[in-house]
Amino acid sequence: MAPTSRILLACAACCLATPAGAEDQDALLRRIDALELRVQELEAERAGSTRARDDVDPDAADPPAGSATDWTRRVRLSGSANAGYYNGSRASVVPDGSFDVSDARFFVDAELANDVRWGETVLFRNAGASFEWDLVRLGELQNDVGELYGEFQGIADSSWLNAQVGRFQIPVGEAYLRYSRGYFDQPFVTNPVGAPWWWDEGVKLYGSDADDRLGYVASVTDGETPFDQDESSDEQLTLKLFANPTPWLHVSVSGLRSGQIGSADESASGALWLGEAWAQTFGEWSSVPNLVGGNVVPDGPNEIQDTTLFGADVILRQPGWGHLWLGSGTYRIDSAGSLYDRELRYWIAELLLEASLLLPELDPFYLALRAAGLGSEDGDAGYLLDSRYRDDLGYNMQDLTAYSAVLGWKLTRNLRLRLEYTHSVIDLVRGASAALGDPEDRADQLALELGVHF
Numbered sequence: 001m002a003p004t005s006r007i008l009l010a011c012a013a014c015c016l017a018t019p020a021g022a023e024d025q026d027a028l029l030r031r032i033d034a035l036e037l038r039v040q041e042l043e044a045e046r047a048g049s050t051r052a053r054d055d056v057d058p059d060a061a062d063p064p065a066g067s068a069t070d071w072t073r074r075v076r077l078s079g080s081a082n083a084g085y086y087n088g089s090r091a092s093v094v095p096d097g098s099f100d101v102s103d104a105r106f107f108v109d110a111e112l113a114n115d116v117r118w119g120e121t122v123l124f125r126n127a128g129a130s131f132e133w134d135l136v137r138l139g140e141l142q143n144d145v146g147e148l149y150g151e152f153q154g155i156a157d158s159s160w161l162n163a164q165v166g167r168f169q170i171p172v173g174e175a176y177l178r179y180s181r182g183y184f185d186q187p188f189v190t191n192p193v194g195a196p197w198w199w200d201e202g203v204k205l206y207g208s209d210a211d212d213r214l215g216y217v218a219s220v221t222d223g224e225t226p227f228d229q230d231e232s233s234d235e236q237l238t239l240k241l242f243a244n245p246t247p248w249l250h251v252s253v254s255g256l257r258s259g260q261i262g263s264a265d266e267s268a269s270g271a272l273w274l275g276e277a278w279a280q281t282f283g284e285w286s287s288v289p290n291l292v293g294g295n296v297v298p299d300g301p302n303e304i305q306d307t308t309l310f311g312a313d314v315i316l317r318q319p320g321w322g323h324l325w326l327g328s329g330t331y332r333i334d335s336a337g338s339l340y341d342r343e344l345r346y347w348i349a350e351l352l353l354e355a356s357l358l359l360p361e362l363d364p365f366y367l368a369l370r371a372a373g374l375g376s377e378d379g380d381a382g383y384l385l386d387s388r389y390r391d392d393l394g395y396n397m398q399d400l401t402a403y404s405a406v407l408g409w410k411l412t413r414n415l416r417l418r419l420e421y422t423h424s425v426i427d428l429v430r431g432a433s434a435a436l437g438d439p440e441d442r443a444d445q446l447a448l449e450l451g452v453h454f
Helices: 003-017 025-054 068-074
Strands: 075-088 098-118 121-137 140-153 162-169 199-208 214-221 236-246 249-258 269-274 277-280 290-292 295-297 304-318 322-335 342-354 365-375 397-412 415-428 442-453
Touching (some): 068 075, 068 098
Antiparallel strands (some): 075 442, 098 121, 162 199, 236 249, 249 304, 269 277, 304 322, 322 342, 342 365, 415 442
């Protein structure tokens, strides 16, 4: 036994012996034996720790690759899931009174490198990789790839040049930030009608000044909805410019242009989605008759020549108060036949108020109201404005408008309860009501949903 240990035991024995008249001698000896055993255990643990440190290069900045400490420090697992009770009218897109898992997605983020240089030149400040497992969306099992990219930040040691290479959310407007990782933080159960989003494969560049007052996001992608599919050589280009002139004001303008989508042998399916609608072969996946100008017409050609979008968003946000989001835009689809050309307009107005404005005790609660719409605004030219209506209304929807109200309760940082009511109004093109048997044009739904996040 080490001298230090003997000294400790001797001191302990003296302390225990102080009340000797009140304690049995055998009990005293048992305590000394127990102390000696504990000291031996501590010495063994200390020796093992010293050997572990000796195995590590003292000049190495990071733990050896492959060690437990290395991967747990560099890799982060996270995810979110939403489940609850959903009910709606016959014309709604939710199940009729059922409990469902509406959304579930999981993420793996890995840090790959820091301060990568070539001589004295900084190539990039850090590099990483991200993967999203899109397991459930809108109550349907997807088991698909969401985002999957490598990221390089601080290229050439500049805040203006960062890149993602792979599959990512198309950076148009502000709504796409609420999908994928943003699902848990979005205040509503439903997604806004007509708001631009979806994933695509390519390269995204982004950056801003040091104070994040001015910035941009740009991308070059395949321009088609399916994963890793590009039926034509034409690419999709996007550019978003944003400004934060004050801490409470955010403004952005977005533009997108794609070349040809689809081919003579493959139906068109554009990458950009407006809510649950996207540019596709007119009449595709629907057995409902197509009405244009009040007359039944055949399905359109497979190819779409090009698409263009221009949109703008304004967000006013004040911590402790809430936010106001206003946005609108126009999406033009130019088909190979002018009969099928469409110009769709989307808009959104959303107001969120924190309940703490009334009483500090109501801090975990909030109330949000939203109105959003998508449509052609042309009674002779409709489109499939929500893919979930393809078997009922097909491409005969002129306008789709949804009004939502939600009461939210932030139970904890990782738990959120939401009660939402949505009233939707569907306007059909001329002649559709008679051809389709006067379908119901109102779709109401109610949802009580619990969101979890880790």
